[in-house]
Amino acid sequence: MGLSKSFHLVLLIVFGLLFYRIYTIENNQVRIQGDAARQHFAEYVEKYSYWTGNGDDLFKTFSRDYDFQFFQYVHNSDSIHNFTYGSLAKTNQSFADTVFNIDLGYSFTFPDGRMQVKLNPIAAIENSLYKLEQVTQLLILAYVILMLLFTILILVHKRRIKYAAQYIDNISTLSFQAVEISRLRGVLKPLGNALEKCRSKLKESLEIIRVENEKLTKEAYQDPITGFSTRHRFNAYLEKITQSQKNLFGTLVVIKASELSNMNQLYGRIAGDNYLAKLSDCIRNAAPRQAKPEHFRISSSDFAVFLDGVSIKESTNYIEKLKQQFDDYTQSFQQDSVAHIGVVPYQSDNDPITLLAMIDSAVSIAQTLGPNRYHYLEKFDGNETFGDEHWKLTINDIINRRGVNFFQQPILPCNTDNNLYRELLARFHNAEDKHLPTASVIAMSERYGLSIELDKMIITSTLQLMKENPLLTGKLGVNISATSALQAVFVYWLKEILTHHRTEASRLVFEVNESGMQTNLAASFNFVSEIHKVGAKVAVERFGLGFTSFKFFREVRPDYIKLDNSYSNSIESDNNNKFFVRMIVDIAKRLNILVLATGVERQDEKLTLEKLLVDGLQGYYIAKPDSVINTD
Structure with missing residues (x-):
């Protein structure tokens, strides 16, 4: 059973018990008044205890002071003096008779006859009936007012609960707006506090997860030694270019760290990592300021650079600057060579496999030319072999x-x-x-x-x-x-x-x-x-x-x-x-x-x-x- 129906039932029981109590009190009061009326009538009749007239005169005499529902006088010997008025049972019973059922009957014996009466109960129950009606009206009014107040409170309560429910639903969308505590007052204040605490904790936990996810993403898609993007992102970037509907073009540069295996063997892994890090610095330093090249580490010893919107001719300055960086590093490195460079142009309609074969060939040729050399392959005409x-x-x-x-x-x-x-x-x-x-x-x-x-x-x-x-x-x-x-x-x-x-x-x-x-x-x-x-x-x-x-x-x-x-x-x-x-x-x-x-x-x-x-x-x-x- 819902809260509203339960409250209705409880309120109905309370008001019912209250009405019953008041009715009981008034009913007892009516009976007391009825007994007093009979007693008063008996004292009144004693004044006429030696009455010898007929019944009609007796009725008229008593009617001056009392209202009768039933009156009957029966003469002992002469029926002509008999008189009857009303009836013992009302043919049209009123609401008052139904609510207060009292007996105001009385009988008395005169010298010549016997009298039986039943006083009209209206006078005895009128005041109590009025009070009961007033109380009933007040109870009904109070009941209606309480129900209206309860209904209003329930509506307000429902809106607050609806707000809380909507807030909980929005949590699944990772919406972390502050809880409006003013909308969750009173008995719902603990719920508001709990939601606010949950929001803060969940937001904090998700922030930790986000940081960890960024860290994992960085580890997965960013090379920790050079800071360049990984092969996975290189493949995605190459696919985006070659499948683009726009007329994209540029220059792809691949740098092979050809001395990595020698470095690892001659000087150890740490020196090899330092060598790669230094090469990545050279690659960054050579980048033209006006361009924002995309850098990738595509294998243990290979780097790739996309110069978007830069033609082969325009890339010459970058390649020369890159070679100069490598030459300077070679002198401080005290080695014969540090890297080799392959350069090819690309367009949005190029086949990725052919493009990669071209750049591989360009790097291979550069390696045969000597230390820190570079080589261009400009045309897709089969010369990649x-x-x-x-x-x-x-x-x-x-x-x-x-x-x-x-x-x-x-x-x-x-x-x-x-x-x-x-x-x-x-x-x-x-x-x-x-x-x-x-x-x-x-x-x-x-x-x-x-x-x-x-x-x-x-x-x-x-x-x-x-x-x-x-x-x-x-x-x-x-x-x-x-x-x-x-x-x-x-x-x-x-x-x-x-x-x-x-x-x-x-x-x-x-x-x-x-x-x-x-x-x-x-x-x-x-x-x-x-x-x-x-x-x-x-x-x-x-x-x-x-x-x-x-x-x-x-x-x-x-x-x-x-x-x-x-x-x-x-x-x-x-x-x-x-x-x-x-x-x-x-x-x-x-x-x-x-x-x-x-x-x-x-x-x-x-x-x-x-x-x-x-x-x-x-x-x-x-x-x-x-x-x-x-x-x-």
């Missing part, structure tokens, strides 16, 4: 000239008396003796099927280096691609040449990437077996990134496994990496395989890895690559 041919020519030239230099980086033994080896790091240069990015040369050689010839050149250069430099003692590690190691023709060639250089072969350790060797376990096992036959050894580098690592080194059985440098990074606080390294060391020792940790850049990492019983440590904290040795 020119970059491929340029790389093929460049790599063939490197192979024919033996255009390679070597750095060496030692591996520190720990928990063992074994002398390990020093890794030789290849660095390539073109015909103008300009430095070329090592990672790009190796990647392009694999893309164009020149990796075997490049690896042969590196191995023959290494053998020549060992013969011509007697001071270069101990074991040396040489990197070769997994593509070459898995080719039977290369393995046969390598075995033949090492057979003729047994002394040098016993000092060589061939480092091969794990992910490449896992593609063919049988060929990997054959490579290791053939290398062991000529006295050389095999190290599997970047170990631990593949899903089949345990199966791999259980079946292939290399001499060394070099853990990927990600396992060394902050290992003192990474329990997962600790567990993995401990497990690898335990299994490797059972198989007589030495475990080497790479990328060691801090003392805490070194101490933790030593406690985990690895056999060797390599990294910037242990020793920097140095002693550039020319083989020309």
